Amino acid sequence: MATDISLSADALRHVAQGRRVFPCLPGGKRPIGRLVPNGFRGASDDFELVSRWWEHCPNANVGLPTGQGSFDVLDIDIKPEGSGYPAFNRLKAAGVLPPPLAVVVTPSGGLHCYYPGTGQPCGALKAHFIDFKATGGYVLIPPSVVNGRPYRLIATPATTGDQLNWGEVRAFLTPPRPATPRPASGRPAPPGAGIPGLAAWLAAKTKPGRNQALFWATCRAVENGAQESELHELYRGMRFGDGFDERQAARTVADAFRTVRKASTT
Structure with a gap:
C-alpha cells in the first residue's frame, strides 16, 4: 500500500x-x-x-501529546445529547478565553482551540460539553480522519499568545451557586426573585474574576426569568476599581442578556 x-x-x-x-x-x-x-x-x-x-x-x-512542551487544547464537543458552543460563546463574550494560536474544526463539527502548553492537568466539564487536553492527554491533528471526516485547520490568528487558565474557565462555568431566597411559606421563590441572593454573592467578590462572576450571575438571573430592567441591581453593591467600573458592569450585563436571549432562539 x-x-x-x-x-x-x-x-x-x-x-x-x-x-x-x-x-x-x-x-x-x-x-x-x-x-x-x-x-x-x-x-x-x-x-x-x-x-x-x-x-x-x-x-x-x-x-500529538498535549501539555507542557506542546499545546493545551480546549475541546468544544458536539454530541447527540448536546453542544459545547453555548458555553464556548459565553466564555468568549466574558473575555475568559485569550486568542488561540490556532483553531481546528473536528470531524463532529466541534472545535479544538490551541494555546501554549502548560503543566495543567486535563479536565472536563461534561455538562457543558467542553474538555481540556493538557498534561496527560493528546489530540488528533490535521489531516487525520475520523468517520470519513478530516480535522481541518481553519484559523491561525496568533503566532504567540497567552496560556489558557483552565481553573478560570471551570470557575466561570461552574461557580459556587448562591442560595436562592425562599418566601416565608417555604415554597420556591417566583422566577426572577433570585436577584437579591445573586447580588449579595456578587458583593462579596473581589478581584480577579468580578466581571466573569457578574456575567455568570446575569445569565442565571435571565434564565430564571428576570427582566432586563432588573438586572442592573446585580452590581449595585459590587466593589469597583482596578479597571472594573460601573460602565463596564453595565456592558457585561447587556452582553450576558443578549447571549442568553440569542441562545434561547437558536
Missing part, C-alpha cells in the same frame, strides 16, 4: 518543528499498540522512527 503523503508529511513536519507525534488507528483515535505500546507516552520526535511508523501504517492518524 502506498504511503498517504499528507498524513506522513504532516507527522514529519511536526517532528521538524521539534514536536513529538505518534500513530493512531486509521479512522480512529486510539494509539496503534503494536507500534507504540505505551500509547501517547511513546510519542517521538525522532525523524527515522516516525518515518518507519508511517511506512508500517500509511493511513495512521497523527496524534
Whole structure:
C-alpha cells in the first residue's frame, strides 16, 4: 500500500518543528499498540522512527501529546445529547478565553482551540460539553480522519499568545451557586426573585474574576426569568476599581442578556 503523503508529511513536519507525534488507528483515535505500546507516552520526535511508523501504517492518524512542551487544547464537543458552543460563546463574550494560536474544526463539527502548553492537568466539564487536553492527554491533528471526516485547520490568528487558565474557565462555568431566597411559606421563590441572593454573592467578590462572576450571575438571573430592567441591581453593591467600573458592569450585563436571549432562539 502506498504511503498517504499528507498524513506522513504532516507527522514529519511536526517532528521538524521539534514536536513529538505518534500513530493512531486509521479512522480512529486510539494509539496503534503494536507500534507504540505505551500509547501517547511513546510519542517521538525522532525523524527515522516516525518515518518507519508511517511506512508500517500509511493511513495512521497523527496524534500529538498535549501539555507542557506542546499545546493545551480546549475541546468544544458536539454530541447527540448536546453542544459545547453555548458555553464556548459565553466564555468568549466574558473575555475568559485569550486568542488561540490556532483553531481546528473536528470531524463532529466541534472545535479544538490551541494555546501554549502548560503543566495543567486535563479536565472536563461534561455538562457543558467542553474538555481540556493538557498534561496527560493528546489530540488528533490535521489531516487525520475520523468517520470519513478530516480535522481541518481553519484559523491561525496568533503566532504567540497567552496560556489558557483552565481553573478560570471551570470557575466561570461552574461557580459556587448562591442560595436562592425562599418566601416565608417555604415554597420556591417566583422566577426572577433570585436577584437579591445573586447580588449579595456578587458583593462579596473581589478581584480577579468580578466581571466573569457578574456575567455568570446575569445569565442565571435571565434564565430564571428576570427582566432586563432588573438586572442592573446585580452590581449595585459590587466593589469597583482596578479597571472594573460601573460602565463596564453595565456592558457585561447587556452582553450576558443578549447571549442568553440569542441562545434561547437558536
